Amino acid sequence: MITHTFHLAAQSVRALLRQPFFVLISLVQPMIWLLLFGELFKRVVELPGFATTSYIDFLIPGIVVMNVLFGANWAGMTFIEMMQQGSLDRMLTTPLRRGALILSSLVYNSITTVVQTTIIFLVGWPLGARFTLGGVLVTYAAAILLTGAICSISNAYxxxxxxxxxxxxxxxxxxxxxxxxxxxxLAQDAVPGWIRTVARYNPIDWAVTASREAMAAAPDWAGVGGRLGLLVLVTAALAAVATRTFDSYRRSI
Incomplete structure (x- = not known):
């Protein structure tokens, strides 16, 4: 499984590097998001409910998570292209582990997530954002776990x-x-009550809240760990579902 996953992920990375324009777009997009949202909503911290005077500090985890959501959401396109080319059918006739097809997609998209998250941090620093080591590490972990969950559901679709x-x-x-x-x-206290209720069950909010809490001066590490644990469970469950969909696909060809 590990060997197959490594080779498939490396193949995807090499294909990405052969498309310099796509690489450039993937690097520039997080910067555009950060700069536009940062300028557009910078005075929103004056509203009641915000515990910070810097919207950039508040925004960084949100941009990281939204970047994951709108990037990993297209992971399934790779499988559709493979179906149309016939390469997926050929792979399924080999001893290739089915789980490696899903895991390699998660690894490849996680690499992209790490690069883009790093760029968001680097761009946020000169704009006034300040980070803690623990907060940075938790943000990376939350982004990677969320990438796995979103990629899995996209592949299953x-x-x-x-x-x-x-x-x-x-x-x-x-x-x-x-x-x-x-x-x-927006801060939790600045949104309508029904959105706060829905957000408690939203993996996107788990990732954002865990990252912001880890960046706080006095983090609630129990809350951070609990949300990361929920993300682990969701990612594992969705990866299993995506792997199982190969059975129904194989029976239909």
Missing amino acids: ALVLRSREALIGLSVMLALPLAFLSTAL
């Missing part, structure tokens, strides 16, 4: 829907509510 248009429509339909039914852009 792709194997079931088998259509670019259907995957795009469903991905957008789910991503926008998940993003805005969280505290990615």
